[in-house]
Amino acid sequence: MPLPIPPAIEPYFWPFVYGLVLLMVFPLMTGYIVLLERKVMADIQARLGPMRVGPHGLLQPLADAVKLLLKEDIIPALTDKWVFWLAPIISVVTALLAIFLIPFSDRLPVPDTNIGLLFVLSLTSVGILGIILGGWSSNSNYPLLGALRSTAQLVSYEVALGFSLIGGLMLAGTLSLQGIVEAQNEQRMWFIFYQPVAFVIYVIAALAETNRTPFDMPEAESEIVAGYHTEYSGFRFSLYFLAEYSNIVIVCSLMTILFLGGWMRPFPNVEALGFIDYFPVLVFGGLGAMSLLGAMRETGLPQKLGMGGLAGAFFLVAGVCLIPEARAAIEGLFWFGLKVFLGIYTFIWVRFTLPRYRYDQLMQIGWLWLIPIAIANVIVTGFVMQWDQVVRWLGN
Amino acid sequence: MQTVLPNAFFYILAGVILGGGVITITRRNAVHAAIWLVVTLLGVAGLYLHLNAEFLAAVQVLVYIGGITVLFLFVIMLVNLEEAASERQYSGQWPLGITCAALLLIELGYFIYKGQEAFYFAESFGGTLQPNTELVALALYRDYLLPFEIASLLLLVAMVGAVVLAKKDLE
Numbered sequence A: 001m002p003l004p005i006p007p008a009i010e011p012y013f014w015p016f017v018y019g020l021v022l023l024m025v026f027p028l029m030t031g032y033i034v035l036l037e038r039k040v041m042a043d044i045q046a047r048l049g050p051m052r053v054g055p056h057g058l059l060q061p062l063a064d065a066v067k068l069l070l071k072e073d074i075i076p077a078l079t080d081k082w083v084f085w086l087a088p089i090i091s092v093v094t095a096l097l098a099i100f101l102i103p104f105s106d107r108l109p110v111p112d113t114n115i116g117l118l119f120v121l122s123l124t125s126v127g128i129l130g131i132i133l134g135g136w137s138s139n140s141n142y143p144l145l146g147a148l149r150s151t152a153q154l155v156s157y158e159v160a161l162g163f164s165l166i167g168g169l170m171l172a173g174t175l176s177l178q179g180i181v182e183a184q185n186e187q188r189m190w191f192i193f194y195q196p197v198a199f200v201i202y203v204i205a206a207l208a209e210t211n212r213t214p215f216d217m218p219e220a221e222s223e224i225v226a227g228y229h230t231e232y233s234g235f236r237f238s239l240y241f242l243a244e245y246s247n248i249v250i251v252c253s254l255m256t257i258l259f260l261g262g263w264m265r266p267f268p269n270v271e272a273l274g275f276i277d278y279f280p281v282l283v284f285g286g287l288g289a290m291s292l293l294g295a296m297r298e299t300g301l302p303q304k305l306g307m308g309g310l311a312g313a314f315f316l317v318a319g320v321c322l323i324p325e326a327r328a329a330i331e332g333l334f335w336f337g338l339k340v341f342l343g344i345y346t347f348i349w350v351r352f353t354l355p356r357y358r359y360d361q362l363m364q365i366g367w368l369w370l371i372p373i374a375i376a377n378v379i380v381t382g383f384v385m386q387w388d389q390v391v392r393w394l395g396n
Numbered sequence B: 001m002q003t004v005l006p007n008a009f010f011y012i013l014a015g016v017i018l019g020g021g022v023i024t025i026t027r028r029n030a031v032h033a034a035i036w037l038v039v040t041l042l043g044v045a046g047l048y049l050h051l052n053a054e055f056l057a058a059v060q061v062l063v064y065i066g067g068i069t070v071l072f073l074f075v076i077m078l079v080n081l082e083e084a085a086s087e088r089q090y091s092g093q094w095p096l097g098i099t100c101a102a103l104l105l106i107e108l109g110y111f112i113y114k115g116q117e118a119f120y121f122a123e124s125f126g127g128t129l130q131p132n133t134e135l136v137a138l139a140l141y142r143d144y145l146l147p148f149e150i151a152s153l154l155l156l157v158a159m160v161g162a163v164v165l166a167k168k169d170l171e
Helices: A010-044 A060-070 A081-100 A116-137 A141-172 A177-186 A196-209 A234-259 A271-297 A301-321 A324-353 A359-385 A387-395 B004-026 B030-050 B054-078 B081-086 B094-118 B132-143 B145-168
Strands: none
Touching (some): A010 A060, A010 A081, A010 A234, A010 A324, A060 A234, A081 A116, A081 B030, A116 A141, A116 A177, A116 B030, A116 B054, A141 A196, A141 A359, A196 A359, A234 A324, A271 A324, A301 A324, A359 A387, B004 B030, B030 B054, B054 B132
């Protein structure tokens, strides 16, 4: 049923609605990524993690959000008030805008710009300003140190990150994020198999870009308290938190788009492997069965009901996935989400199993290893792509 | 509607650029000046977008805001600003500045007085401006390859020179 939308605003209507929905849903998802991080951390350290709020701590993100929003908003006396106020907003606005431009599925009304990748990169590079200004305006030593470390690190690793993306761009021949995924569909190959070196460089540089361990010098708790956001509390702190986790989702999404085939299922062109289409049913059914098992093991009635309801929801999604039309509609989102989830899981896994580098080691890895290898990768890719001409030139 | 909107965009962006520029040079605090410089640069990026040059717009944001302004801020934070402000300033150029401003005003006044006939409008480039990124690449790497390479070589020389100058102190 077509809605009565005036033709003048028609091209902007669905993207606008999508943006609003994203703005409401995404912070909640961020909360659950934090919960995932705490749960995985606890698992790696042989603990249970959050268990009190809701069954297995499933409602912990909501409790955390309420706590952060109700906290007193403290602005230290000698800060630069306007800049202190502005800095987290810069970070969060650029991060959410970049999220809006990421095509999570081919069915979503995400704007397809022909400079998509470049635009997302420039938005994240503006986001650095929020970190620097926040650290400076706090008028305190530790935030300033954190901001300086962060700047040096981001500027260094942005070069390697950019060069690692160029390899994939040369293969795709377009900057449009949708176009890059389509190119992988046409060439019948995920670019990770053409560009394994670029992929490794991208993952390392992305860890550094998002200030994650082993490159988390900007917020090394044992050295400089919490880095650039030491003086922030309550709502402003949660804005920084939101921006940070948004950036993790952004780098994982770019990785999915450029190297892992975006929203396409594995082997999209092989007819014999069509049964992979039923993988969503398996996943949601499995999650439902596990929730049901959890519900049986809970003791209190509210917990039992909660877990039972969750199991019911999972089974419902699994059932919906059995309908071919419904499956086709959510398939893209499912595969994209799964790939991003695996990326985020790897980031968390790395965080709790590797120690932190020293600062000089960080700079050495960035400038002496990653950047030269990334440049060499671009040159080799160019030679291989124009191999016919090279051979002709050598023949003469 | 069709003609009013682009004009309105242009005047808004021009206002942002000029206003940002004026505020940039009148701030006492160097960090505030840098923030307003970002506003000005964003306005310029908007102007590029307005002219259908989206590649330039994205690169403007990526290089000037994400790169150069960030490095400005980095330097500002490393330098002790109070000490730097009390040292001798190199901004005592009022006579020169006023002469230049007066010349510019006379020039502008003349053009406004003469109107449209004072200008020579270049023939508009016949081809299309899309796809923007590909056209920029073709111009830089095919049509004007040699000048482009010479320019990049110059930058490389400057970079090596800066490294040598910085290294000298260590030895």
